[in-house]
Amino acid sequence: MKKRLSRRELLISLATVGTATGLGLSCRWLEGTVPTLDLHSMGPWLGHMKHLGEAYLETSPNERQEAVLLYLLSERFAALPGGTLAERARQSVRFDFEAGDTFEAHGWVLSRTEGRLAALTLNHPVP
Amino acid sequence: MRLREFGACESAVLIDSRELPHNCTREADLCIIGAGAAGITLARQFTGFGLRVALLESGGLEREPDRHDLLRGQFEGPFRGPNDLTNSRCRYFGGTTNRWWGTCRPLDAIDFEERPWIADSGWPIGSAELEPFYRRSAEIVNIPEFEEYEGDGQLLAFNLANRQGRPRVVPKRLYRSNPPTRFGEAYRRELEDAPDVDVYLWANVLDLGRKVDGERIESARVASHPTRTFSLRAKRFVLSAGGFDIPRILLNSDLDRGGLGNHNDLVGRYYMDHTRLLVVGNWFSTDTSFGTRRARHRAEAEPPGQRGQGYQVFTPTARVQREEHLLNCGLVLHQRPARHTKISGSEPYVESYGLASALDGTRLGHGRLQVPQVSVSASGMVLDNVVKFYNEHIPLRHSRVQLLPERDPFGQRRIKVDWRTSDQMDRSVRTNLELFAREFGRANRGRLRIGFRGWSPPYSEQGRLASHHMGTTRMSRDPRQGVVDANCKVHGLENLFVASSSVFPTGGFANPTLTILALTLRLADHLQKTGES
Numbered sequence: 209m210k211k212r213l214s215r216r217e218l219l220i221s222l223a224t225v226g227t228a229t230g231l232g233l234s235c236r237w238l239e240g241t242v243p244t245l246d247l248h249s250m251g252p253w254l255g256h257m258k259h260l261g262e263a264y265l266e267t268s269p270n271e272r273q274e275a276v277l278l279y280l281l282s283e284r285f286a287a288l289p290g291g292t293l294a295e296r297a298r299q300s301v302r303f304d305f306e307a308g309d310t311f312e313a314h315g316w317v318l319s320r321t322e323g324r325l326a327a328l329t330l331n332h333p334v335p
Numbered sequence: 336m337r338l339r340e341f342g343a344c345e346s347a348v349l350i351d352s353r354e355l356p357h358n359c360t361r362e363a364d365l366c367i368i369g370a371g372a373a374g375i376t377l378a379r380q381f382t383g384f385g386l387r388v389a390l391l392e393s394g395g396l397e398r399e400p401d402r403h404d405l406l407r408g409q410f411e412g413p414f415r416g417p418n419d420l421t422n423s424r425c426r427y428f429g430g431t432t433n434r435w436w437g438t439c440r441p442l443d444a445i446d447f448e449e450r451p452w453i454a455d456s457g458w459p460i461g462s463a464e465l466e467p468f469y470r471r472s473a474e475i476v477n478i479p480e481f482e483e484y485e486g487d488g489q490l491l492a493f494n495l496a497n498r499q500g501r502p503r504v505v506p507k508r509l510y511r512s513n514p515p516t517r518f519g520e521a522y523r524r525e526l527e528d529a530p531d532v533d534v535y536l537w538a539n540v541l542d543l544g545r546k547v548d549g550e551r552i553e554s555a556r557v558a559s560h561p562t563r564t565f566s567l568r569a570k571r572f573v574l575s576a577g578g579f580d581i582p583r584i585l586l587n588s589d590l591d592r593g594g595l596g597n598h599n600d601l602v603g604r605y606y607m608d609h610t611r612l613l614v615v616g617n618w619f620s621t622d623t624s625f626g627t628r629r630a631r632h633r634a635e636a637e638p639p640g641q642r643g644q645g646y647q648v649f650t651p652t653a654r655v656q657r658e659e660h661l662l663n664c665g666l667v668l669h670q671r672p673a674r675h676t677k678i679s680g681s682e683p684y685v686e687s688y689g690l691a692s693a694l695d696g697t698r699l700g701h702g703r704l705q706v707p708q709v710s711v712s713a714s715g716m717v718l719d720n721v722v723k724f725y726n727e728h729i730p731l732r733h734s735r736v737q738l739l740p741e742r743d744p745f746g747q748r749r750i751k752v753d754w755r756t757s758d759q760m761d762r763s764v765r766t767n768l769e770l771f772a773r774e775f776g777r778a779n780r781g782r783l784r785i786g787f788r789g790w791s792p793p794y795s796e797q798g799r800l801a802s803h804h805m806g807t808t809r810m811s812r813d814p815r816q817g818v819v820d821a822n823c824k825v826h827g828l829e830n831l832f833v834a835s836s837s838v839f840p841t842g843g844f845a846n847p848t849l850t851i852l853a854l855t856l857r858l859a860d861h862l863q864k865t866g867e868s
């Protein structure tokens with residue numbers, strides 16, 4: 209696994225992280241598009257994720273810099289037992305919930321990994 | 336006076352108390368006061384037993400305004416106003432089962448335990464003792480034999496066991512038959528045909544009499560009309576008039592000495608009711624097989640005429656309750672039609688209602704509680720995915736039923752009910768909801784939004800008391816801590832018993848009637864074993 213992951217790679221992992229949770233994109237949309245997922249066609253979804261990212265950064269203001277987020281997520285994913293990036297993202301979310309490492313956005317209880325991934329969308333241009 | 340013709344029915348043998356001479360005396364071996372779920376069930380256990388049984392019911396066979404008026408009083412609490420007293424009870428044959436929904440579940444084993452983190456908790460009997468009576472009660476309300484949480488298969492299916500294989504929340508069932516058993520209709524004929532049971536209608540018990548300082552109740556003073564009374568003398572008496580009227584009768588008896596059975600000032604105290612928060616949050620999952628209850632209307636929950644399988648309820652395990660000092664609770668994931676329903680159902684639009692959009696402040700839902708509309712049924716119906724929450728009430732001495740100076744037309748003092756909550760209860764609701772949110776997230780079964788911020792508006796507007804009147808004559812071995820003993824006999828009185836949820840020292844989260852029935856059957860066994868014929 210690469211030491212430092214890019215924003216684009218991580219955003220794709222967010223899009224696939226949990227279709228059951230509704231945070232990612234729907235299975236139908238993803239079918240056949242991964243790994244060539246074109247984030248630019250996902251405008252509305254990116255818009256929602258920006259709101260979520262803002263909510264996360266309000267609870268963790270010292271992670272506002274993208275470099276910090278990229279570092280924390282890369283470290284976290286590298287330390288997980290293995291599998292594809294999407295699998296690691298799912299694992300990371302599960303471990304967050306297990307450890308109670310969660311935050312609240314508009315009352316929704318979400319995992320820190322979801323929050324960090326969503327915060328990455330803030331620097332991503334909405335088409 | 337037994338009537339061959341009675342109201343609309345053909346072969347009825349019921350007694351119309353209004354026809355009895357004023358001031359007359361009637362006799363029985365066993366006098367049961369109140370013909371609701373408990374009273375009817377108790378009387379049925381004595382058919383053919385060889386004792387003369389009198390079942391006294393304040394009302395007739397249907398709702399009548401003058402009897403309904405007897406329910407009026409004052410109610411103080413965060414939810415509905417004064418109507419709570421009149422909406423939560425029925426004053427005629429069959430009692431409140433004329434209105435109930437029929438949802439049933441036994442209490443959990445932990446509910447009977449003394450839990451050091453809950454003051455005044457602990458029953459003098461355990462769940463194992465009630466188990467055989469629960470099974471018989473299931474027959475009476477037409478639900479299947481219930482199982483305890485239904486094994487590892489279901490935990491695995493829901494992915495609820497954690498890495499150590501230890502679940503923190505478990506799925507259980509709330510059972511319900513459709514239509515719910517209406518005790519008055521279902522068991523009236525059986526009682527009419529019973530040669531040893533006299534059912535007195537329009538027999539409103541005013542108070543119970545004993546010799547001064549005597550330990551035996553001698554008679555009940557009964558009014559069929561505000562100006563006509565009679566006396567019912569019996570060897571033993573059972574109060575089964577419901578959790579508000581039992582303390583009312585006790586406090587109205589021996590009035591100038593503070594009420595019957597009340598030497599330790601406990602009658603009416605520790606009133607508990609389940610809080611039912613109809614929207615304590617929202618949930619999102621694209622996996623609708625995950626314990627979702629989807630019903631447009633209650634009646635749709637079960638196919639008519641079938642023994643109800645009911646629906647899924649999630650609860651924290653006993654271990655987690657112990658570790659985190661929680662009250663018991665039940666959480667139901669419910670899909671109900673949103674008020675401004677129907678959209679086209681075209682797919683992209685439907686998907687825009689995913690959690691991602693629900694999280695977007697600009698699109699957050701509708702209505703006072705900002706409920707996001709997150710699912711669309713096949714017919715294009717927009718469904719709210721709401722979280723319903725049933726909470727155990729903590730026993731509190733100052734949560735209570737008291738007499739008001741005001742009297743009803745029969746001269747009985749009316750009641751005031753103070754429903755109280757506590758910080759511990761608030762904390763427990765919140766912690767339990769966080770627990771569910773974390774566990775559903777960990778199992779990747781969905782996400783929860785927690786709306787609860789205490790009992791003040793707007794949450795209280797979505798909340799209800801469940802009309803489960805518990806605790807007002809609580810059970811304890813120690814007369815200083817309870818009104819009745821482990822056999823439901825009133826402390827200090829030889830021949831007065833109680834069959835009601837009023838004896839519950841704590842109430843878990845489950846609807847109470849199955850437990851009322853189990854305790855009633857147990858009491859019937861006790862009365863028969865210790866019988867004076």
Ligand SMILES: Cc1cc2nc3c(=O)[nH]c(=O)nc-3n(C[C@H](O)[C@H](O)[C@H](O)COP(=O)(O)OP(=O)(O)OC[C@H]3O[C@@H](n4cnc5c(N)ncnc54)[C@H](O)[C@@H]3O)c2cc1C
Nearest residue numbers: 369371372373393426427430431436437438540576846848
């Ligand atoms: C809308 C609603 C829905 C409910 N749904 C459920 C549910 O789904 N599941 C559940 O478990 N519980 C439910 N309940 C509660 C359930 O109805 C009660 O737990 C149950 O009826 C209690 O049985 P009981 O015999 O103790 O009292 P009741 O059924 O209330 O019967 C008491 C009887 O005593 C009579 N009485 C009262 N005072 C006197 C007097 N002074 N003299 C003579 N007779 C008197 C009354 O007229 C009445 O007939 C519901 C209640 C309501 C209001």
